[in-house]
Amino acid sequence: MKKNAILSICIIAITIVLASFMEWDAIGVEEDLYFSTDLTLKELARRNGVPAKEILHILSHEDMTAWDLPLDVPIKNLDIDAAKIEHALEHIMEEDRPIVNVLKYVLWAIWISLVLNVVLSLKNIKRFRIVILLLTVLVFGVLLGATPNPMESIVKLFKVFNNMEGDPKAVIVSFILFSLFSVVGSKMLCSWGCQLGTLQESIFNIPIFKKKYKFQLPFVVSLSIRLSLFILFLLLLFGVGVGIKNFVIYHHVNYFKIYNVHDLAVFALYSSPIFVLASLFIYRPFCQFICPFGLYSWLLENVAINKIKIIEDKCTKCQKCVEICPTQAMKGIYEKKRRYFLPDCWSCGACIEVCPTNAIKYGYNEELARDNKIRSG
Ligand code: SF4
Ligand code: SF4
Incomplete structure (x- = not known):
């Protein structure tokens, strides 16, 4: 058997084990949201198994002063609409879809194994690629939703360090799996499996403009912007030298949420026409200029097994x-x-x-x- 076939079987097996381990506690458990305005934020968080900081983080998307809300005062006495707190809690718990998450990781492992072993050996890769890109958008985006996704595996990892994530185990396993995919196949996951990367490339492929209108910016420019944004993310998250803390800059440009449009941040919503327009002229602008996973997988390309x-x-x-x-x-x-x-x-x-x-x-x-x-x- 070819080496890559053996490698692929191992990756699929590891993914099944790790993804199931990640969600094991949650599978089969119906987690009903509990909400009462008599509880304090701290009690509400404990009762629902989420960190209070994560609730504040969601509230802060609309109003940064949410970080000043006291955790030990009953919600009914807080200077904020209780419905917003309930909505924030719903949002956090909605993202927790154990069966869908496991299915998505395993499908990703199978998907990139197929590309590695079959598609890249075909004669007419381009024709298959167009079909696979659209299938990826449909399956991993439209059907299986915005999360999990590679970008969040990086963002959430740092949020864990800042005590803003409820399930560190899931975050760490997600980070390991995406790293594994990239070590095996360089940007194979980004290229053929990421719901946002493939959406950008599908837009890029729309034959409205001739090739002469498509342009490439020097790599040093795209890398500098992507790296600067990542450094800014760290400074704003940990509050180092900028006077703001717990601010997740990637949330505001998280175009993955196009697949869950009601969760799209205000800035991302209004700038999405720019995102679409840029994708028509530049190959994967979000990946090249913004995505922290793009940055991380670029580093991993140096040690990737296949390239x-x-x-x-x-x-x-x-x-x-x-x-x-x-x-x-x-x-x-x-x-x-x-x-x-x-x-x-x-x-x-x-x-x-x-x-x-x-x-x-x-x-x-x-x-x-x-x-x-x-x-x-
Ligand atoms: S760089 Fe980010 S958005 Fe682009 S394909 Fe990779 S994970 Fe997806
Ligand atoms: S070098 Fe990489 S990005 Fe460029 S055409 Fe080949 S596979 Fe595609």
């Missing part, structure tokens, strides 16, 4: 791969200026298909060790 590589003996230097690449990834691999920290490769497979001599492979990187005639990211 794009050029077999030098077969390469005729026609550079068709560089032309077709939607980002500067192939330019980086082709020019071979450095081996690490190249521009993000979105594992789209376009370069594999366009190469007239089959010189590009998506595969096991251990070959690098025994064949130095391979150029790889």
Whole structure:
């Protein structure tokens, strides 16, 4: 059996075990929301098994002064509409859908295994890709919803450190699973499985504008913006040197919530036309400029087991791969200026298909060790 087939079986098995472990306590338990204005916020949180800080966090989306609400005063005596507190609690508990979450992780593992073992070896990857992108939008977005998603695996991890998440076990397992997917297949999950990444690329593929109107910004620009935003996120979350604390900046640009539109933050709602417009002209603008998981998986690309590589003996230097690449990834691999920290490769497979001599492979990187005639990211 091929190495990637064995690897895929292992990944699916690990995902089933970890995802079930993550949600084990919750499966089969009907968690009814309990609400009474006689309770204090602290009591309400304890009674429903969520951190009080998470309730304040949801309330703060509308009004930052919510962080000043006293936790030991009965809700009926607080200077806030009790219905808002009940709604915040509903929101937190709605996101907890154990069966759906387990199903989604396992489906993701199967999905990327199929791409790794079957789709990337097909002759006409592009045609299949368009169909798979739309299927991903439909299955992982429209049907299975905005959460869980790779971006939140990063954001929630830091919220755990700030005591703002109710279920650290679920957050840590989610982070491990998404990391595992990326170590196995570089940006395979982002490319073929992320509900928001595939939505952006589907918009990008709409043939309204010719290729000459689509543009790439230098990688150093996109990386700087993505990194700066991440640093700002940390400063605002932990309140370091900015006078604000517990502020989750990614919440306000969380376009994943397009799939649960009633949860979309006000800023994200009003800026969503810009998101759509930008996606028409720029390849995956959210992924390249905003997403913290994009940043993290870019780092993981350096240690990924499978990635794009050029077999030098077969390469005729026609550079068709560089032309077709939607980002500067192939330019980086082709020019071979450095081996690490190249521009993000979105594992789209376009370069594999366009190469007239089959010189590009998506595969096991251990070959690098025994064949130095391979150029790889
Ligand atoms: S980088 Fe893009 S594809 Fe990857 S998790 Fe973020 S939104 Fe999804
Ligand atoms: S190098 Fe470019 S074209 Fe090739 S898989 Fe990566 S992003 Fe796609």
